[in-house]
Amino acid sequence: MANRIDSLFVRLREAERKALVTYIVAGDRSLEATVPAMHQLVQSGADIIELGVPFSDPSAEGPVIQRGHERALANGASLRKILGMVAEFRRDDSETPVVLMGYVNPIERMGYEAFADAAREAGVDGMLTVDLPAEESASFARQLSEREMRNIFLLTPTTDDARARSIVDAASGFVYYVSLKGVTGAGHLDLESVSTNLNRFREMTELPICVGFGIKDGASARAVSEGGDGAVVGSLLVDAMGAAETDQAALEKIGALVAEIRQALDG
Amino acid sequence: MSASKTPFDFSSMPDARGHFGPYGGRFVSETLIHALDELDAMYQRLKDDPEFRAEFDRDLAYYVGRPSPLYHAERLSRENGGAQIWLKREDLNHTGAHKVNNTVGQALLAKHSGKTRVIAETGAGQHGVATATVAARLGLECAVFMGAEDVKRQSPNVYRMKLLGAEVIAVESGSKTLKDAMNEAMRDWVTNVDNTFYIIGTVAGPHPYPMLVRDFNSVIGREARKQSLEQFGQLPDALVACVGGGSNAIGLFHEFLGDEQVQIFGVEAGGDGVQTGRHAAPLSAGVPGVLHGNRTYLMEDEDGQIIETHSVSAGLDYPGVGPEHAWLKDIGRANYVAINDDEALAAFRKLTRTEGILPALESSHAVAYALKLAAEMTPEQNIVVNLSGRGDKDIFTIAAIDGIEV
Numbered sequence: 001m002a003n004r005i006d007s008l009f010v011r012l013r014e015a016e017r018k019a020l021v022t023y024i025v026a027g028d029r030s031l032e033a034t035v036p037a038m039h040q041l042v043q044s045g046a047d048i049i050e051l052g053v054p055f056s057d058p059s060a061e062g063p064v065i066q067r068g069h070e071r072a073l074a075n076g077a078s079l080r081k082i083l084g085m086v087a088e089f090r091r092d093d094s095e096t097p098v099v100l101m102g103y104v105n106p107i108e109r110m111g112y113e114a115f116a117d118a119a120r121e122a123g124v125d126g127m128l129t130v131d132l133p134a135e136e137s138a139s140f141a142r143q144l145s146e147r148e149m150r151n152i153f154l155l156t157p158t159t160d161d162a163r164a165r166s167i168v169d170a171a172s173g174f175v176y177y178v179s180l181k182g183v184t185g186a187g188h189l190d191l192e193s194v195s196t197n198l199n200r201f202r203e204m205t206e207l208p209i210c211v212g213f214g215i216k217d218g219a220s221a222r223a224v225s226e227g228g229d230g231a232v233v234g235s236l237l238v239d240a241m242g243a244a245e246t247d248q249a250a251l252e253k254i255g256a257l258v259a260e261i262r263q264a265l266d267g
Numbered sequence: 268m269s270a271s272k273t274p275f276d277f278s279s280m281p282d283a284r285g286h287f288g289p290y291g292g293r294f295v296s297e298t299l300i301h302a303l304d305e306l307d308a309m310y311q312r313l314k315d316d317p318e319f320r321a322e323f324d325r326d327l328a329y330y331v332g333r334p335s336p337l338y339h340a341e342r343l344s345r346e347n348g349g350a351q352i353w354l355k356r357e358d359l360n361h362t363g364a365h366k367v368n369n370t371v372g373q374a375l376l377a378k379h380s381g382k383t384r385v386i387a388e389t390g391a392g393q394h395g396v397a398t399a400t401v402a403a404r405l406g407l408e409c410a411v412f413m414g415a416e417d418v419k420r421q422s423p424n425v426y427r428m429k430l431l432g433a434e435v436i437a438v439e440s441g442s443k444t445l446k447d448a449m450n451e452a453m454r455d456w457v458t459n460v461d462n463t464f465y466i467i468g469t470v471a472g473p474h475p476y477p478m479l480v481r482d483f484n485s486v487i488g489r490e491a492r493k494q495s496l497e498q499f500g501q502l503p504d505a506l507v508a509c510v511g512g513g514s515n516a517i518g519l520f521h522e523f524l525g526d527e528q529v530q531i532f533g534v535e536a537g538g539d540g541v542q543t544g545r546h547a548a549p550l551s552a553g554v555p556g557v558l559h560g561n562r563t564y565l566m567e568d569e570d571g572q573i574i575e576t577h578s579v580s581a582g583l584d585y586p587g588v589g590p591e592h593a594w595l596k597d598i599g600r601a602n603y604v605a606i607n608d609d610e611a612l613a614a615f616r617k618l619t620r621t622e623g624i625l626p627a628l629e630s631s632h633a634v635a636y637a638l639k640l641a642a643e644m645t646p647e648q649n650i651v652v653n654l655s656g657r658g659d660k661d662i663f664t665i666a667a668i669d670g671i672e673v
Contacts, residue, residue, distance in 0.1 A: 056441060056572040057558060059450040060296035060457070066440055078570040104294060105556045109571030131294045131557065135284065158301035158460075167297070178298060 004097040004125045005150050005173040008047055009208045009229065018265045019174075019230025020045055020221075021210050022258055023101065025052035025068035026085055027077025028241045029250060034085045037241070037251060042096050044255040045262025049089075050128070050232070053082055053102030060130050068238040079106040079115070083122040090123035099152060099173075101128040107140070116143035126150035126173045134170035141170060154178050155209075157197055168205035176232060177201065179224055180213040191223055198227035218264025225265060233261060277524035280591065285474020285561075288597060291590035293473040295560045299453070302460045307475040309380060314482065319375065326371045327486060330404070331361050333368075335487075337494035337651065343621045343638075350504065350644035352637055354624070354654040355491050355519060364627065364656030365484060365515040366397040370466055372483030374401035377464035384408040384463045388452040390417055390445035390511070391581035391629070392424025393656060394468030399433035409433040412451045414444035417581055424660060442575050445585050449559055469512025470589030473560025477589050484518025491651055492522050499649050505530040505640060508653035509632040510550070510603065511583035513592045515655035524600060533592060534636045536578035537605035547576035549588050550596050550603040558586070563593040579608040579664065580628035582656070606632040612668065614638060615658060627656035628664065 012019055022041045026034050038049050052065065054072035061069065079102075086098050100119070107115050107129065119127070126149055132140060134153060141151050150173025155164055157179070168175060179194045194211060201209055211224040212232025225231040237254050244250035285291045293303060313319040327333040335356045344352045357365040370387075377385050385407050389395030395411040402409035411428055415437040418425055428435050441447035449472070456465040470477045470484075495503050506523060508516035510533040523529045538546035546552065549564040556565040558573055566574050566586040578584045595601040606614075611628060614635035619625050626634055630653070637652045644650070658665075666673045 056574075057446060057450050059453045059559065060298065062454070063440075070440070073572065078572075080570070103557075105558060105565070105567065105573075106571035108556055109554075109567065109569070130296050131560070133293065133295065133297060133300060136292055136294060154297040156298050156301070159297060160301070163300070 003148050003150055003173070004095065005048065005099070008097055009174065012047065012229070018225045019047045019208065019210055020258070020262055020265055021048040021050055021212070021230055021232040022046040022237060023050040023052055023232065023234035024237050024241060024254070025054055025065065025072045026082040027054060027072030027075045028068050028238065029071070029247055030075055031077060031081060033247050033250070035088045037254060038089045039092065040251045040255045041258055042093060044258035046096070046258055047230070048097045048099060050099045050101050050234070051082060051086070053079055053100050053106060055103040055106060058103065062235065064235040064239045067242055071242065079110055083118050083124070086122040086124055097125040098123060099126040099128055100124055101130065104129050104132040112140050112143045116147050116149065120147040120149060124149060126152050128152040128176060130154070134167050137170065145172070152176055155201055157193055161200070164201055165204055168201070168207060171207055174208040174210050174229065175201070175205065177209050177211045177228065178213045179211050194224055195227050202227070218260045221261045222264045222267070231261065231265060233258070275525070277521070281474065281478055285478065287591045287594035289555070290562050290593040291474060291477055292562055293560060294557045294562065295473045296457070298457045299473070302456065303473055303475070306376070309376060310475055310479050313376065313379060323372055323375055326375070327368065331367050331371060332359065333486065334490045334494070335359050337491060337498055339498070340622050343618060344641065346621055347638050347641055349646065350641040350648040350650050351499070351646065352641055353495070353503070353649060353651045355487060355651055357487060357515065357653060357655045358624070358626065358630070358657035362397050362400050363659065364393045364397070365487060365518060365653070366394045366468060367400065368486055368518065369468065369480050369483040369514060370394070370397040370401045373464070373466040373479070374405055377407065377466070378405055380464055382462050382464040384410070384459065385466050386410045386412065386452050386455050386463055387466045387468060388412045388445065388448040389468060390414070390448070390584055391660065392417070392421040392428065393582060393660070395433070395435070396424055396427050396431070398466050398468070399428040399431035402433060403431045410436055410455065412436050412438050412448040412455070414442070414448045415439050416443040417445065417448070420581055421660070423663070446559070446573060469514045470517050470591060471512045471559055471561060471563065471587055477561065477591055480514050481517045481521060481591065484514050485521045487515065487518035487653065488520060488522030491519060495649070495651060501649070502526055502529050503651040504644065504648040505532060505650045507532045507534060507633045507637040507640065507650060509534045509583060509629045509655060510588060510592060511536070511547070511585045511629065512587070513589035515653050517589060517591055519651070519653040520601060531601040532636060532640065533601055533603045534632045535603060535605045536580055536583035536632060537607035538577035540607050541605050545577040546605065547578040547584050547586065548605040549586060550592060551605045555593065561590045563587050563590045564596070579611060580632065582627070582629040583632065604636055606635045610635040612665070615665065624654070625658035626654055627658045628661045630655045631658070
């Protein structure tokens with residue numbers, strides 16, 4: 001079976017549509033809330049589900065996603081339980097790509113090979129391991145590629161050309177352009193720099209480029225994804241998950257946010 | 268240097284990407300890579316530059332007050348029996364600990380980088396004070412991240428930092444201790460990298476930090492080696508230093524790594540006892556993993572989440588350890604042992620009463636192990652203990668244990 005991420009981008013390119021990548025932290029609110037939230041994201045127009053794997057020391061995250069990690073860990077979330085959530089999601093959705101985004105230590109603890117087997121079995125399509133840069137990732141990358149899972153890397157405004165080339169060489173599925181300096185959820189967008197950098201990376205790779213960090217609504221999603229292949233929305237959804245009074249209200253809120261962004265991207 | 272050296276050149280470590288065998292490296296988000304590359308390039312350019320070296324040496328001599336003495340603790344040695352105990356008096360440095368060796372060095376790098384703001388993480392507050400000190404001297408803006416729990420436990424150091432003009436930011440995330448302060452400092456750095464230099468306080472973190480913090484602290488071992496030859500005519504039989512992140516220990520050990528006959532002991536915080544699980548001894552009871560940008564031994568649960576540590580000494584209360592120590596453990600060049608809270612407290616009292624020296628609780632762990640070790644050796648043998656800091660900051664902790672209000 002072809003990888004779901006690859007198939008998705010083929011379909012989107014044919015339809016000339018942008019990908020909407022949505023991030024939530026697995027186990028946020030409760031262990032049971034995650035799978036319904038994943039389905040809600042898809043129903044509201046998400047193309048890819050990025051599931052944050054909580055870590056005790058999420059040093060690349062801003063306060064919003066940090067708190068999401070803390071809530072999920074307090075609920076007892078773990079890498080193994082999250083693979084169970086993906087498997088449960090797959091019973092009703094065999095098409096939407098699922099990417100796990102997290103830190104390397106929980107994966108190392110499980111063992112690269114054991115993890116890759118279990119992730120493949122559960123229906124994971126790609127990994128974005130925040131603190132495993134390309135030059136440290138060779139052995140993990142081999143385990144993923146042997147199982148047709150994609151290895152997604154970040155590019156940043158400060159990634160120089162030589163380094164960007166080595167990253168896109170190691171990457172598969174898509175690459176994720178971080179449109180801001182700093183941690184997740186920070187600051188303001190500089191659209192001109194986004195466009196300049198996207199053009200720079202475009203010349204290096206055929207891989208789809210999704211843009212994230214700093215997306216607050218439909219308009220900013222549309223603006224940043226202008227020269228790219230999609231938008232990644234994270235802190236906005238995690239904030240909504242954390243703030244809602246009830247699980248039902250959380251589902252409605254993330255559904256509404258995603259629907260608005262979907263409309264802006266397609267409009 | 269004299270005396271025999273093993274064929275392995277320990278100064279060749281780490282490799283160009285910061286690896287000490289399987290440990291170290293650079294496990295960070297792409298957002299930090301550029302800043303680390305810049306720092307590495309600048310350090311490579313400056314580290315052998317005669318002018319930079321001279322500037323560093325001048326600061327160590329006239330600002331820090333180096334060389335620190337190697338003191339023969341005669342009465343302590345006599346009462347304890349066995350080997351002679353020599354104390355490397357890092358407690359006599361300006362600001363009261365070895366930490367300033369590194370902050371003076373990194374402040375020079377900050378100055379050369381042209382950045383106007385420095386940040387640091389701190390546990391007990393010693394590194395925060397040492398950073399605030401050099402920032403005041405160079406007129407740099409300074410922010411120190413400190414776990415909210417540690418802010419409560421270490422109020423005298425918090426006030427010292429404020430007097431020095433630093434902003435102290437209480438970190439409320441995670442376990443609200445040193446590891447969380449380090450996460451927060453990394454977040455600040457990646458956000459403000461254009462004007463900010465991150466002064467890491469220990470030999471952990473992503474490459475090049477474990478290397479450059481080691482290099483700046485290696486003055487301890489260079490002096491100790493020379494002083495040993497001058498004062499007792501030979502190399503020490505054993506070195507003992509406490510290990511939290513491990514900067515004072517690597518600072519003492521590094522110069523001696525090639526001297527096979529010198530036994531090396533790193534002393535971790537055993538807390539309530541390693542067997543209780545309530546400790547801060549990753550080399551004694553942890554597993555290899557990845558935290559704060561490097562691969563090393565860690566204290567974690569079966570899901571790979573970092574767990575809380577326990578020690579009477581805030582400076583040793585860290586779930587990881589410098590990657591060079593991890594490697595020295597695996598290759599067998601250094602031995603890592605644990606000393607429990609009660610043993611460290613007993614050593615604190617013993618040294619205070621026999622020599623009139625109040626050791627930091629961190630350093631008391633090293634003293635405690637040295638006393639055990641010395642008892643199994645002969646009076647002709649010599650142990651050099653790194654007295655990494657003074658205990659003035661700890662009198663409130665000791666008083667609380669004694670049930671006394673100060």
